[in-house]
Amino acid sequence: MRAYFYDNSDSDPKEPHEQLTTVTPEELRNLGVLYWHFDGDNYLDKINNIAKERNYKNRDEINVSEEGLGDSYESKLKIFFQEHLHEDEEIRYILDGSGYFDVRDLLDRWIRIAVTKGDLIVLPAGIYHRFIVDTNNYLKAMRLFKEEPKWTPINRPADDNPHRLGYLQSLRDSGLYK
Numbered sequence: 001m002r003a004y005f006y007d008n009s010d011s012d013p014k015e016p017h018e019q020l021t022t023v024t025p026e027e028l029r030n031l032g033v034l035y036w037h038f039d040g041d042n043y044l045d046k047i048n049n050i051a052k053e054r055n056y057k058n059r060d061e062i063n064v065s066e067e068g069l070g071d072s073y074e075s076k077l078k079i080f081f082q083e084h085l086h087e088d089e090e091i092r093y094i095l096d097g098s099g100y101f102d103v104r105d106l107l108d109r110w111i112r113i114a115v116t117k118g119d120l121i122v123l124p125a126g127i128y129h130r131f132i133v134d135t136n137n138y139l140k141a142m143r144l145f146k147e148e149p150k151w152t153p154i155n156r157p158a159d160d161n162p163h164r165l166g167y168l169q170s171l172r173d174s175g176l177y178k
């Protein structure tokens, strides 16, 4: 995983768009974004432990590629890359390939999180974000869910959404933000 501020140039969003300023895992944690890296033979045990600790009961897999999504590949990518939030955590373990999760910080800047095989990322409910593959056009992920698998993007603007308000309140409660 590498995280950095996104340069807002108009070129293909599948390009890195990397600015020099990096963002540390601690800075991500301050936004409620959690990160682990598990590889090796026992990666499933490690995921199972996190799932138990955090009450993730269900999981499935998604192959984000032309092969995996067929004719709906481009339209699905458009949906994933539209800025949105979810009313539950977004939990993804990268099984193969690579891609980018972009999250908004509290100054409304995009932070780009480049993920590769073995990365496990948790985006909190209510954070504005988007996803895109890189120019390799292939990412396979395990999606974990607290309850029944559901994936409902709520596109921005959703500033009055209770989960958005709850997210902002949780950051204020952390004492790191006013």
Ligand SMILES: CSCCC(=O)/C(O)=C/O
Residues within 6 Å of the ligand: 062, 064, 080, 090, 092, 129, 130, 131, 139, 141, 151
């Ligand atoms: C890499 S999983 C597909 C994208 C997705 O589920 C999502 O919610 C993106 O924000």
Ligand SMILES: [Fe+2]
Residues within 6 Å of the ligand: 084, 085, 086, 090, 129, 130, 153
């Ligand atoms: Fe999402």
